[in-house]
Amino acid sequence: MEIVKKSGEEFHKNQIEQYNLLKKETVIFSQLLDEKDSLINQLQLSMKFMNDNKKFVQGQLNYFGEKDKNLINAIGANREENIELLATIAKLKEENDILIKNCRKYENEIDNCKVELENIHRTRENSLKNTNETMQLKEEANRLKIELNEIRNNRNYNTLLKDYQAEIARRKRYYNEIIDLKGRIRVYCRIRPQLAKEKRESGTICVQSNPHDDTQIIVKKGDSLSKFDLDRVFNPNSSQEEIFNEIQPLIISCVDGQNVCIMAYGQTSAGKTFTMDGPTEDPGLSTRSLSKLLKEIKERQSDWTYQLTVSAFEIYNDRVRDLLSDKTVLLTAKYDPEDGVYLPDMTIIKVTTVDDINEIFTKGKSKRAVASTLMNEASSRSHQILTITVEGKNKFSNLTSKGVLYLVDLAGSERLTSQSEGKENDRIREAIAINYSLTCLGDVIYALRGKNSHVPYRNSRLTFVLKECLGGNSKTALIVNVAPNIENISETKASLMFAQKARGITTNGSSVVKK
Known part of the structure; x- marks a missing residue:
């Protein structure tokens, strides 16, 4: 009897050690899973960002390709000007090729991570099936993922906004270089500040500049919205x-x-x-x-x-x-x-x-x-x-x-x-x-x-x-x-339509230098 009792205690002790060992392995596997999930999310976001950039750069490439054709027809055989535009297009092509290579690299990394994640899932399911502790860890992990995604989304928004504004500035610089070659009339708009009398009588403003694009002015009355693109818009300040x-x-x-x-x-x-x-x-x-x-x-x-x-x-x-x-x-x-x-x-x-x-x-x-x-x-x-x-x-x-x-x-x-x-x-x-x-x-x-x-x-x-x-x-x-008040909206729209028409005129734009 004494021998049987000792054997039972040893068996129970071994069971407890196996359980503790299994519990430690569960924690380790959960941590690995969280790390891989985080890595995959990062790579997926990076790949999405790179794909968006790839599409954007491809659009820019098509845009400047079309501009290049129009410029060649406009300036004829001016070789030096064409070389400058071709250099710009070549630079965009190089950027596009780099983005394509980076996208392929991230795709391979994501595929590898997916395979590794599937292996971890199988191991965890075989080792930790139906355990209460695993469910709690999973719920905690999901909660942390949601919080992390909210933080990342907010950070990505700010980053994309800065990139968008930088891209507008770059497009404006390229556009101005092209219109300098064509000698086009440049058109600007200045919004006058409200007068004290206008503030007392109505105070309703119908004109404002686009806060993210200083080349666009917006005229709004009720549900009616009109946008006008110019070379630059100066606000009342x-x-x-x-x-x-x-x-x-x-x-x-x-x-x-x-x-x-x-x-x-x-x-x-x-x-x-x-x-x-x-x-x-x-x-x-x-x-x-x-x-x-x-x-x-x-x-x-x-x-x-x-x-x-x-x-x-x-x-x-x-x-x-x-x-x-x-x-x-x-x-x-x-x-x-x-x-x-x-x-x-x-x-x-x-x-x-x-x-x-x-x-x-x-x-x-x-x-x-x-x-x-x-x-x-x-x-x-x-x-x-x-x-x-x-x-x-x-x-x-x-x-x-x-x-x-x-x-x-x-x-x-x-x-x-x-x-x-x-x-x-x-x-x-x-x-x-x-x-x-x-x-x-x-x-x-x-x-x-x-x-x-x-x-x-x-x-x-x-x-x-x-x-x-x-x-x-x-x-x-x-x-x-233009005046900002809604009482002047008809005259303001007429002035801005006149401005857009004038923006499409080209002049000779050559200097008078003689020997």
């Missing part, structure tokens, strides 16, 4: 300096012998004159442009000599008036096949300092036609155009250059309603003349966009004077100013 920095390269082109035009467009009270002129303490594009020209000339004076001359005129009731003459002088626009449109007898003043510039601006502003309208107590009732001619000569090679900078502040359109009946006849005639000239400008834009054989430049003084800026040898920046 954008400064004068920020806008000038965007167009600054065009100013430098003028010193190189390129004709340049900067034009402000929009309805009455949208902020055009503020953008172009601005107050003394925060000057607009006109003063900043001339200051930049003087600075650029000074930096090149070791090799070049320059002469800078300025003229200013307005188009009021379809008549051209000199703003720098001491007398009221009406000018007649004429056309020369070589020099283009010009104004004989116009006052031309040589400038050398910033003080000269400020004096000219003050004189021109004091003579410009301004009157009270339904939308603005001091509205500009004429189109103001400043021309700055930069003539240079190289001290060593005797090469000469000539560039002209046009600074155009267009008068704003204002609808004639029943409230207009009480206004003076002069205000009504002004509004009709302004609306007619802007309509003619729209007709010219549509004709150029459609590449029509006849472009109606001579339908108004405004379009005739701006002929070289719109369809000739010029780089042009159009700044469309």
